[in-house]
Amino acid sequence: MRNVNNDCLFCRIVAGDIPATVVRETERTLAFRDINPQAPVHVLVIPKEHYSDVVTLAEGDPGLAAEVLTTAAVVAETEGLLTGGFRTIFNTGGYGGQEVFHVHAHLLGGTPLGPMLAR
Ligand code: AMP
Numbered sequence: 001m002r003n004v005n006n007d008c009l010f011c012r013i014v015a016g017d018i019p020a021t022v023v024r025e026t027e028r029t030l031a032f033r034d035i036n037p038q039a040p041v042h043v044l045v046i047p048k049e050h051y052s053d054v055v056t057l058a059e060g061d062p063g064l065a066a067e068v069l070t071t072a073a074v075v076a077e078t079e080g081l082l083t084g085g086f087r088t089i090f091n092t093g094g095y096g097g098q099e100v101f102h103v104h105a106h107l108l109g110g111t112p113l114g115p116m117l118a119r
Helices: 009-015 054-060 062-078
Strands: 022-025 029-033 041-047 086-089 105-109
Touching: 009 029, 009 041, 022 062, 029 062, 041 062, 054 062, 062 105
Parallel strands: none
Antiparallel strands: 022 029, 029 041, 041 105, 086 105
């Protein structure tokens, strides 16, 4: 694999060094439950390769960005979110509130989620 960062929490999950509750794995993506869920369903979808955020992923490997979205869509279906709807978020950078700098889509659902931003 081209991009791996041994100091990155999510790269260590991909490597199996840190446990995670995996809900779907493909050759190039991984989906696992968030350790601090903000909704009844809260899954993180990542590329296995290390890209720090959605901008570097989209620039570096748009096909892989598409695979992340495809995995998110499949997990939305397997988690039963298609009927009620769900939310997908890529927090990016400081203003975006990003805490883990390995790109991840938050997939949230299972209840009405309310307004997109706190008011
Ligand atoms: P963000 O603020 O968008 O960078 O989101 C990082 C997310 O990673 C947060 O929702 C955390 O709860 C989640 N998280 C941190 N450590 C772990 C872990 N070991 N396993 C699963 N999720 C984690």
